[in-house]
Amino acid sequence: MRNEVCQLLRDALASLVEEGVLPDSLEVDVQVERSRGPEHGDFACNLAMVLAKRAGLKPRDLAEQLCKALPASDLLSRTEVAGPGFINLFLSPGSYRSLPGEIRSRGGAYGTSDVGAGEKVMVEFVSANPTGPLHVGHGRGAAYGDALARVLRAAGYDAISEYYINDAGRQMDILALSVWLRYLELCGETVLFPRAAYQGDYIFDIAATLHREDDDRYRTEAQPLFADVPEEDDPLLDTLISRAKTILADDGFGRIHGLARDTLVEDIRSDLERFGVSYQTWFSEQSLIDSEAVSRAIDSLKETEFLYEREGAWWFRSTEFGDEKDRVVLRANGNHTYFATDIAYHRDKIQRGFSHVINIWGADHHGYIKRVKASMSALGLNPDDLSVLLVQFAVLYRGGAKVSMSTRSGEFVTLRELREEVGRDAARFFYALRKPDQHMDFDLDLAKSQSSDNPVYYVQYAHARICSVFRQLAEKGIDADLASADHGLLTEAREADLLQKLSRYPEVVESAARAYEPHQVAYYLRDLANDFHTYYNAHPFIAAEADLRLARLSLIDATRQVIANALDLLGVTAPERM
C-alpha cells in the first residue's frame, strides 16, 4: 500500500520536473510514512520540505504543486498541505475492501516481498565453543539471529543461517583432557582433577560413553601422568595435554577429542532445535585448518605489505586500517591464533558467494570488529560486505533480585533451564521484544507468569480466541463462505483500525529486514493483538446479521493469518486454543 502511494508521489515529482518547475538533476529518496494520527491522513510525505531549498520554493508552495501534479487515482480521496510543508494523503474509503481476501489467498505468504531480490546473505550467530552447554547469554543471540534470518527470508533475501564451530585450539584440548581424566577415574585410577579443567556433569557423561564403548583402551597409570606437574592452572593443563597426546598418540587423543566435540555439538544442536532455531550449515573451524584455507590466507597476506615478522611471530598490520595495534596471526611457537582462522573464515564466506555477511556477536567481542574488517581490506575484499551486529548482555532477575552468573565458576543459567522454566515461546518473545544493542533486564518471573502481564500470551490469546470463534461457528452449524464476504459492510471505526493495521504488515516486515530489527515485528504484533481484542469486546461476530457476520468473520480470519505469520517470524507458535 505504501509503495503504491509512494509511486504516485514519484510520478508527481517527475511531472514537475517535466514542467520545468524543478531541476531534473535532483537525486531524492521519496519518503512516505504512515501518519501518526488520523487527523494527518493515512500517509504523510516530507518531500516538499526536503526539496524546498534546492527548488528555490517555499515548502508549502512546493507541497501545493506536488499535490496538484499527483496523477488521478482511486486510491486517494484527498490530499492536504499541513504544518511546515507536509503532504497528508487520505485513502479513499474502499481502499482496504479487497485486503482480507488478499490475505486469505496468500495465506502464509502474506507479508513476504521481493525487496531483497534474492540477494545471498549469511547470518552467523551463537557460534559458542562446543565445550559446554549454551547459557542464557547465547539465548539472546540465538533468538535474534534466527528471527533476523527469518525476517530477511520473508523480505525476499536468500538468507542462510550458519553456526561456526570453534572446534580447534586449546579450549578443545582442555575439553578432551577433562573427558580423559574422568574416564581414567571410571577405569579406577586416582586422578588429581585440575580445578581449571571442565567441571560440568556432562564431562562425566562423555567419559562414561567412552568407557562403555572402548573399555580400558585408553587407560594409563595416573601416578606417572601427574608426576612433577606444575601447580599453576595454565602450565598444569598444558603439561597434562602434552602428556595425554604422547600417551594416547594421535589416534587416541583424536578419538576422545572427536567424541567430546561431536557429543557437545549434537547437544547444542538439539538444544537450539528445541528453542526453534535451526541452521542450514554447521561450519567447522578445524576444517579451515585441514583444507589449508588458513595457511593459504596467511600466505596471501604475506604477499602484501600488511604482514611482518617480529620476535619470531607474524603480525598483521591492522593499525593501517584504524585498529589500535597490530595483531599476531602466527605465534612464535608456530601455532596460529584464533584471529588467523577468523581471517580465513571470513574470506571463505565471501568466496562462497554471499554478497553480504552478517555476524552476530556478544558485545564483549566488539574489539575484534576492526581487525576482521582490516583483514578483509588487506585481502582485497570489501569490509562493508560484513556487518557485525552486537548483542548486549541480558541480566536475569528472579524474585526481584539479580541472578549472578559467571562462566568461570560454572554458575550460569543454561538455555535449557531457561526453556524449561519459562517455556520456549515466552523466552523467544521476551528476547524478541528488545532491540539487541540495548542492555536488557530479563524478568524470569514475568516471563513464566501465565497471566495478562505476559506479552506473549496476550498475542497468542488473540490467535486462540479467533480460532475459538470459528470452532463455535462449526458447532452451531453455520456455513461461512468467506470468499463471498462483502467487506464494504465493515464501517465501524475499530474495523477500519484493524484493516489499516493488517495492511501495514508487509511494510513492517520490510522495515524490520532493512534495519536488521526483528523486534519491530514483536511490537507490531502487540499492536495488532490490541486492535483485535478491542474489536472483539466491542462487536459481536457470530450474533451479527448474516452478511455482516460474514464480513466480520473474514476480517478476523485475516487477522488470525497475520498473527500466525508474524509469530512465525519470531519463532513463536500460534496456538489454536489456550
Place this chain on the structure above:
RNA sequence: GCGCCCGUAGCUCAACCGGAUAGAGCAACGGCCUUCUAAGCCGUAGGUUACAGGUUCGAGUCCUGUCGGGCGCGCCA
C-alpha cells in the same frame, strides 16, 4: 587512560535512514462478564528524552563536551 555500546514516565521498553502533540506494558486509581475464552476491554494519572552547548525550517535521533552504567584494550578462545 584509550576505544565501542548505552542513558526516554516509579519499573521494563518503543518511537519507521532528522518530522507535526515523545508512545506502550507493568505498578497505582476508577469502571466493564446471564451474550463468540476476563490470559480480555475502556478510562484517569504519570516526562526539562542524564546535563550543557552546537548544526537547521525542524533534534530523543546528527556533532562537541560533562556526568552515570556496561563491555573491551593477550603471541587467550
